[in-house]
Amino acid sequence: MMQLLMVGCGKMGSAMLAGWRRAHHDGITFTVIKPTEPAANREQLTWYSKPEQIPRDYVPDVIMLAVKPQQLDEVLPFYAKRYASANVLYLSIAAGKTLGYFRQHLGEKAQVARAMPNTPALTGKGMSLLCAPSSLPETARYHATMLMEAIGKVALVDDESLMDAAAAISGCGPAYIYYFIECLVTAGKQAGLDETLARTLAIETLYGSAALAAQSHDNIEQLRKNVTSKGGMTEAALAVLMQDNALEKLLTEAVKAAKTRAEQLK
Numbered sequence: 229m230m231q232l233l234m235v236g237c238g239k240m241g242s243a244m245l246a247g248w249r250r251a252h253h254d255g256i257t258f259t260v261i262k263p264t265e266p267a268a269n270r271e272q273l274t275w276y277s278k279p280e281q282i283p284r285d286y287v288p289d290v291i292m293l294a295v296k297p298q299q300l301d302e303v304l305p306f307y308a309k310r311y312a313s314a315n316v317l318y319l320s321i322a323a324g325k326t327l328g329y330f331r332q333h334l335g336e337k338a339q340v341a342r343a344m345p346n347t348p349a350l351t352g353k354g355m356s357l358l359c360a361p362s363s364l365p366e367t368a369r370y371h372a373t374m375l376m377e378a379i380g381k382v383a384l385v386d387d388e389s390l391m392d393a394a395a396a397i398s399g400c401g402p403a404y405i406y407y408f409i410e411c412l413v414t415a416g417k418q419a420g421l422d423e424t425l426a427r428t429l430a431i432e433t434l435y436g437s438a439a440l441a442a443q444s445h446d447n448i449e450q451l452r453k454n455v456t457s458k459g460g461m462t463e464a465a466l467a468v469l470m471q472d473n474a475l476e477k478l479l480t481e482a483v484k485a486a487k488t489r490a491e492q493l494k
């Protein structure tokens with residue numbers, strides 16, 4: 229039985245928690261530290277509002293750090309002291325905060341890995357990045373991988389300097405996609421559809437297109453061309469959407485802004 233201590237359990241933490249429960253991960257015992265009582269899954273976890281309430285004889289295998297990056301300075305000292313000599317893996321999902329930052333606050337010998345999940349973890353369809361140094365003990369690497377794989381796909385990132393760029397795609401990505409759906413629904417309504425139909429068409433089209441792209445051997449450009457008949461409706465729409473590469477430029481700027489923000493959070 230793996231003992232998982234979650235420090236913070238807000239939007240991302242509770243999505244992961246729901247994903248693990250959904251995957252019937254009966255091999256994990258959950259303990260959550262957060263100031264206010266968890267709204268969901270209350271019966272499936274032990275909750276303490278303050279770390280001082282954690283029983284002395286409780287030693288977790290993994291401490292998942294799921295607070296805001298700005299809260300870590302204040303949060304880490306307790307765990308650094310209490311678990312200084314314990315064989316525990318710290319698995320951080322905080323944007324921007326580096327392995328070096330954690331070693332500085334938790335001690336040079338602390339076992340630390342970084343993961344960057346996304347909220348679709350709740351449905352078991354998450355996309356996580358995992359940076360787990362090869363210097364970590366085998367069990368720690370196994371625990372980190374097992375936890376992230378239980379809630380979706382995992383991309384291993386050996387070069388930590390790529391974490392911010394990768395997080396700007398998959399960690400933030402669901403927000404870009406939801407915004408795209410919102411825009412498509414608005415456009416559908418403008419074209420005369422009711423909101424329910426526009427929403428269903430937009431979501432299912434996105435879902436189906438992603439499923440096709442994931443299983444196809446064609447590149448994405450070819451999949452787009454397969455929908456675009458010469459002189460047809462799609463061609464007319466794409467002439468607007470792709471004009472001056474405006475969308476590509478906008479997305480490039482957006483990803484750059486996310487990456488810059490990660491730098492500022494360090």
Ligand SMILES: NC(=O)c1ccc[n+]([C@@H]2O[C@H](COP(=O)([O-])OP(=O)(O)OC[C@H]3O[C@@H](n4cnc5c(N)ncnc54)[C@H](OP(=O)(O)O)[C@@H]3O)[C@@H](O)[C@H]2O)c1
Nearest residue numbers: 236237238239240261262263264294295296297321322323
């Ligand atoms: N949201 C995402 O899509 C996403 C994706 C990838 C990574 N992340 C990362 O995940 C982390 C959490 O983000 P979030 O969106 O889940 O934020 P959030 O919803 O604001 O959750 C923050 C959590 O921290 C708790 N907390 C505050 N002070 C604490 C303390 N002293 N000790 C323990 N817990 C404390 C809060 O508890 P209360 O509710 O009781 O105040 C809340 O459960 C961030 O570092 C972020 O970079 C988020």
